[in-house]
Amino acid sequence: MEKLGKRVSYQKAGQQVQIQFEKGTAFVNVLTDRIMNVFLPLETKDHRSKAIEGDKEVPTEFQVAEAEGALVISTSNVVVKVYDDFFVDFYDKNGKLLCADSRDGRVFQSQISERFIEFLKAEGHEVPDATDFDYPVQVIKKIQGDESFYGLGDKTGFLNKRHYEYENWNSDIPQAHTDSYKALYKSIPFLITLRNDCVYGLFFDNTYKSYVNLGKENEGYLYYGADAGNLDYYFIAGETMPEIVEGYTYLTGRTPLPQLWTLGYQQSRWGYECAGDIRDIAEHYRDLKIPCDTIHFDIDYMDGYRVFTWDDKAFGKPGAIIDEIGKQGFKVVTIIDPGVKLDPGYSKYDEGIENHYFATTPEGEVYVNAVWPGDAVYPDYGKPETRAWWADNQKFLLDLGVRGVWNDMNEPASFRGELPEDVVFTDEDRPINHAKMHNVYGHLMSKATYEGLKKYDGKRPFVITRACYAGTQKYSTVWTGDNQSLWSHLQMAVPQLCNLGLSGLAFAGTDVGGFGADCTPELLCRWVQVGCFSPLFRNHSSKGSTYQEPWRFDKQTIDINRKFVELRYRLLPYLYDLFRECEKTGLPIIRPLVLHYEKDEEVKNLNTEFLFGEHILVAPVLEQGATKKMVYLPEGTWYDFETGKEYAGGQYYLVDAPLDVCPMFVKAGSVIPTYDVVQYVGEKPYDTLKLLTYPGKGSYVHYQDNGEDFKYQDGEYALYEFHNENGVLTAAMSHAGYRPYKKITSTNVVTNETTEVVVAK
Structure with a gap:
């Protein structure tokens, strides 16, 4: 990114400081005494944020002065120093350096010889180009040495993201996810940095494809880069990690209080192909006395995969099976994909064509790719009229008796290659390209769905989405996408859910048992022990894989699943209280221990335990064959949830954990x-x-x-x-x-x- 040169002058207008440099103008906006916005208008003069809605500026006293070669902007809690070339450093009120720009640029550290690089390239390996690797939008922050990094949504890998690199580009990846995957379904460019003596947050609000490298390229810095757009980031100060989460969710919104039934157990599978399949699932749950609130209908309920239609042949009279199982207490959630079948005579296609609701090529033709219905076109959710139309279509589902909507394939996914970056969408009132729309496509689809359900149902909307952006928590719950029936994916579920919660997405879950591949009885039993505490508690699997409803295995599996589903229903009032707290403060339901014990070195990299709220510590078994669990209990006194046995905190314990036991501990005084x-x-x-x-x-x-x-x-x-x-x-x-x-x-x-x-x- 080109440097701006020397500072020339500055102007203060309200809570904005406009700073003139030799080669451009930049801004520092004071939102609160703890939240500062750094803005360089490289593409547009305004923010037009999709994550932040409404005016977040709070009347705040602050001072601006020149001192020691810097422009100093000070609130009661944060000091910002702006230098030549728009280097920006942040200090606390006592003068302690919190976060500083690197002045040295990026330094590629390669131990590979030029000759070997040529061999790697010849074999098809991706090799960084050390001579040309700056991004058009880029900020580089120094690493002091003791940092741990958290957040970034549903990225793969462990809890602490130090030494990882990631990309923000919503991606439909059916293969088994490993630590090496740089991007999954969600783009949440929010990072919590924890040091031994301070903590702060950084939110980079740019919807283009972006890149985050947390000391992997070079131990001396982290960087954020983007392919285009503005340099637009928020510094969030606070004394503790919960204060950082509270500040970030103040900006981007908080998870609203859900309907109570949505916190119950949910059953799904891509492969329930007719009303008889649905009826069979409902009868088994009631006969076996395993509590269940929700059955999901995947794509087979639609007529030829046409959205907002019903397959009468396989599922009978529209809505009849929904009404039938509704008498047994089941609520229905139906899947909806964004791709609208290209089919003249099909009302949704015709309406979209007539009203120009679909994305186009640069030449003005409706853009066509393929998804489940075959040739399909893509609603332009950035256009208010399209969102209103999509919202109105939710009434079709509600009239059938549907209680929630599951948005899938909205990265957007496509079967004939990724949508080209020059496909034309709309940003409210102006055209933009797919490169800018891609990461917020699922976010805007969820917003339209939420508004439609709220308008026509009057109840708190239940929306699930696979793809999203920062701020989607205002409209939708999420799950981690197409995981697999692998022990490594069960292990990854804990840090994924913890980091999603820290990133504002509190209502989250994984597909219990795994979506792809074949689940085993033991894996399902251990996964339900994690799912029991996951805000979204859904068993979901893929057509072609082993059926993984509990009764597909043995009596022990049925009994263990019943035990933990019943535990979930016992704990519903506690879980509901956590959602109320989340709506007020932004604090998530599943929490890494470091959120409340950030001074404890033992928990900064703890991937195998989590807090369920602040009072309950859960230490699930995540390894095949294990019947004991090494548990770390932080400071204080703890009690076994079931037996009441007392444990002193600040140490490790090896506890018994046979297949039907998930170690749980409760904080003293709870x-x-x-x-x-x-x-x-x-x-x-x-x-x-x-x-x-x-x-x-x-x-x-x-x-x-x-x-x-x-x-x-x-x-x-x-x-x-x-x-x-x-x-x-x-x-x-x-x-x-x-x-x-x-x-x-x-x-x-x-x-x-x-x-x-x-x-x-």
Whole structure:
């Protein structure tokens, strides 16, 4: 990226500082006392962010002054120093350097001789070109030496991203994902940097293909580069990692409170090809008494894979099977892909052609590629009219009885090669190309889907998406895409879900059992023990692979799956409380231990455990054949979830973990709300709240509402405050906007004594 030369002058306008250089103008925008935006308009003069909606600027006092060759911009918490060539450094209020630009540029460190490089190229290997590797948009930040890096969404690899390199380019990859994969389905260019004495966040808001290298190229720096667009990034300051997550989700939005049933167990498969298959799944779950709320319909329910249609021959009268299993308590989620079949006479194609809703070639012809229906065209979701049309089409699904919509293939995927970068889309009111639209295509599809469901259903929309961008959490839950029935993919699920949560995407899950390849009974049993705590809890598999519903194996597999699905339903009120906290603070449901214990060196690279909220620590078995688990417990006192056995924190324990056990530990002083097990949400009213209390001192706030609509935003909810003094519980209702429980009990897990709780009004 070309340097700007010496600083010439500056102007302060509101909370924006405009800085003139010899070769251009740059900006530093003060959004809050902790969030600063660095902006260099290389392509457009405005941000036009897809991730950030609304005005995030908060009235903030700050000073601008010249000092020691720099322009110094200071709030009460952050000091920004801007130098010649638009080098930008960040300090805390006490003058400690947090984040600094490298002045030396990129230095390619290669141990490979020129002669050997030629051999590598001849064999088809990709070899970096050390002479020409700067990007048109680029920022290089110094690595001080002790950094750990977290975030970046659903990237492969381990929790700490130090020494990894990645690309942000939403990609449909059916092959088994390994650490070497630089891109998957989502582009979340948000990074949390943790050092021994500080922590901060960086969000690079650019939708073009971009690149992140975290000390792999050179130990002395990290870099972010993009193929085009503006240099547009946000520095987020805070004292702790939770404050960084809170700041980032303040910018890009937070996961809204979901309907309660969406937190139940869900069953799916690409391969339920008729109404009889669906009926069989429903009957098995009810006969075996394995709780289940949702059955997903994959692409076979459509007529020739035409979106917003129904296959009468295989699935019967439109909506009839949905109504039938609905009487058993099942809710239905249907898949929808963006590709619209090129089929004159098919209403959705004709409507799109007539109203210019589809992407075009540079010559103005409708662009055609191929997906499941064959020749297909692509809705231009960047056009408001197209989003409104897509939103209105959700009514077709709702009228069938559908309760949620699953957006797939929206990278966008295509069968005849990737869409060329010059395919023409729209950015609200102006044309743009596919190179800029690609990473936000799934985001905008999800936004349109969410708005349609909200408009025609009135309930909290349930949208699932495979591809997304930063900020999609406002509209959709996500899953990690086409994983495989491999132990390595189960192992990768933990850091993936943790980093998705840190990246704002709190409502996330993996395909339990694995989507591709063949699951084994042991793998399914261990995977359901991770899925039990995943916000999205869905068993999903691929046509052609082994069926992996629990009864496809043996009685032990059925019993273990039932045990952990029932545990999920017991913990629903705790999980729902976590979602309420997430809506308020942005903190995720599944959390790496480092989020709350960032000073503990043992947890910075801990990939095999996670926190379920702040109170429950889960240490699943992730290796084939293992019946014991090495567990690290951080500072404090912990208790076994089931037995109440006490453990001192700050050390490792080898615990027994036979196939039907997932080690779980609860923080001292915790109060864990539970419900009685039901076969589905809505089977019976939740009239009784059962609290599990653990020795120690602590407090807990429990939230309750109708679990369906938006009335809670008008005060129709209840808040209970519980205070635990070494197992003795006191309770009060701090907000009484919803019907109270008929009964609340408290069980001391150590003594196994149960008492009734009296709630003070």
